[in-house]
Amino acid sequence: MSDTDNVMGRPPLGMKPTTVRLSADTITRIEALVGNRRLALFVREAVENELRRRENPSSSDK
Numbered sequence: 001m002s003d004t005d006n007v008m009g010r011p012p013l014g015m016k017p018t019t020v021r022l023s024a025d026t027i028t029r030i031e032a033l034v035g036n037r038r039l040a041l042f043v044r045e046a047v048e049n050e051l052r053r054r055e056n057p058s059s060s061d062k
Helices: 024-034 039-055
Strands: none
Touching (some): 024 039
């Protein structure tokens, strides 16, 4: 058994890091709403909401 077989720590979360460039004003506005420690969660939720909206355009027409 190799050392890499004994993985320690938190299990993978199924997420891939990516870089998104936002203006300083946009970041300030988001942080004012959700706090500076919740920025990534806000962005993930916004992306998921937008994906659902675009993938199901008929449901937003109602």
